[in-house]
Amino acid sequence: MNTTHRWPLLLAATLWLPATVLQAAEPAPNGIALPAGYRHWQVVASSHRSDNNTLRVILGNEIAVRAARAGQTRPWPHGTVLAKLVWKDRAHAAWPTAQVPGDFVHAEFMSKDDTRFAATGGWGFARWVGMDQQPYGKDAGFVQECFGCHQPVKDNDWVFTRPAVLP
Secondary structure, X not given: OOHHHHHHHHOHHHHOOOHHHHOOOOOOOOOOOOOOOHHXXXXXXXXXXXOOOEEEEEEEXXXXXXXXXXXXXXXXXXXXXXEEXXXXXXXXXXXXXXXXXXXXXXXXXXXXXXXXXXXHOOXXXXXXXXXXXXXXXXXXXXXXXXHHHOHHHHHHOOOOOOOOOOO
């Protein structure tokens, strides 16, 4: 097996989503559509937030994965799309010290286009909540909430994700 494909398989179990997600979701209030086929993208990184007890798997489209593997993420290239899939964490029934995905919370996306999203650092933001993938935000202004959160990583092209290094 190609070693570049081993690491994503370690998290494959966390990428399963029931058939309810297969239905086309409404676009986000800013017009961004839920990317088709994102569930088949490769893993770029994972993270855990202890403040809200969530596990996250960060996936990337082909452009993002190539950039991550080549260390070319400052800045990320035009056309990059990063997906962050978020679950509540819970203890594994057979191994209580291990944290595993619990209830699905939301799917967040960042799309790199310096022209279209110039006002938000070149990134378009979108989120779909719950298993029924309801668009987040009352209107297009919701992106200011996203962009505001990303201010601490301005010098990292507005991205928190640090791609996992593979052997």
